[in-house]
Amino acid sequence: MNIWRMKLRAGNHGPNMWEQCRKRKIASMTDPPILNTDLTNLTPKEVHPDVRTTSRASIHRFAWEIRGGDIIYVGDSEDKKLIARGCVGGGVGARAYRYNSRNAMHPEGRPNEPWRHEVPVAWNSEFKPINYRDMSYLVTVAPIEKAWREFGEVLECGADAEHLLNEDDYERETNASKKHVVKLHSALSNRFKLWAQRQWNIKIDQEDEYLDTTFELFGKKTMVEFKICYGSHTRRAIREALGQILEYNHFPKRIERESWWLVLDHEPSRDDLRYADTLRQKYNFPLLLGWSTDDGFELSPPVSGKSR
Numbered sequence: 001m002n003i004w005r006m007k008l009r010a011g012n013h014g015p016n017m018w019e020q021c022r023k024r025k026i027a028s029m030t031d032p033p034i035l036n037t038d039l040t041n042l043t044p045k046e047v048h049p050d051v052r053t054t055s056r057a058s059i060h061r062f063a064w065e066i067r068g069g070d071i072i073y074v075g076d077s078e079d080k081k082l083i084a085r086g087c088v089g090g091g092v093g094a095r096a097y098r099y100n101s102r103n104a105m106h107p108e109g110r111p112n113e114p115w116r117h118e119v120p121v122a123w124n125s126e127f128k129p130i131n132y133r134d135m136s137y138l139v140t141v142a143p144i145e146k147a148w149r150e151f152g153e154v155l156e157c158g159a160d161a162e163h164l165l166n167e168d169d170y171e172r173e174t175n176a177s178k179k180h181v182v183k184l185h186s187a188l189s190n191r192f193k194l195w196a197q198r199q200w201n202i203k204i205d206q207e208d209e210y211l212d213t214t215f216e217l218f219g220k221k222t223m224v225e226f227k228i229c230y231g232s233h234t235r236r237a238i239r240e241a242l243g244q245i246l247e248y249n250h251f252p253k254r255i256e257r258e259s260w261w262l263v264l265d266h267e268p269s270r271d272d273l274r275y276a277d278t279l280r281q282k283y284n285f286p287l288l289l290g291w292s293t294d295d296g297f298e299l300s301p302p303v304s305g306k307s308r
Helices: 018-024 053-065 159-166 175-200 234-250 270-283
Strands: 003-006 026-029 071-076 081-088 117-123 141-143 204-208 211-217 220-227 259-264 287-293 296-300
Touching (some): 018 026, 018 071, 018 081, 018 117, 026 053, 053 117, 053 141, 175 204, 175 211, 175 287, 175 296, 220 234, 234 259, 234 270
Parallel strands (some): 003 071, 220 259, 259 287
Antiparallel strands (some): 003 141, 081 117, 204 211, 211 220
């Protein structure tokens, strides 16, 4: 599950679309080049090139990364408050985006500006607005820890921030979400196996002794831990994976590998890469960070050459 902050205004201080979204039980956004473009069967790279910079990032998150079961907080630019909270509908972990081709809402007085891009949301009618300082105020859709630095690390919201952290207590995994993660995890593992075999012509073992993947490369025994990030929550995935990697290598009776690969389904941030570099340099962790790309996988630090 991911948690997002969305702006629901037509422009940073334009008409407020929140009431329409509340009544329709949706969240919505748009951008002039794609007012009437159905993104359902497109890839992010196929979005109109005139959608640029922050708008492009927001469209990518909204149309492809927001999933069923995610939480959306609505941030208002004028009130400087989180004014609403809702849970994204649809199957847990399933893509939530839908295109409204018939009766899209539009800003008041702007009938030729349809907001056709939607996700279903069950809005919480009891939510009370919370003051916040937005760290990504020009971005329409942002992971909340980027918009609001770890739920108030740099905010002075006092009890309100504490309330926000505690009011959504829930069991993190349902049977449906577990099955979905297993499916994505297996797909990532299989895709990596085929890619690595093409790269180095090596034998790869999957799910051996509770390890996701093991192989020998350039004379080093290597293990791979795969993590599904659900969009851009790479830091959480890395945090969880590091504990597993250390256990798999150092818990009594476990076999230590010489090279540890942590492979994500989403590109890590610059801070993620710097963090991995620090662990390698300061603590001598034999850690490599990898991630899935359209063409295969990228690794940091890069690995080149042919296996023996």
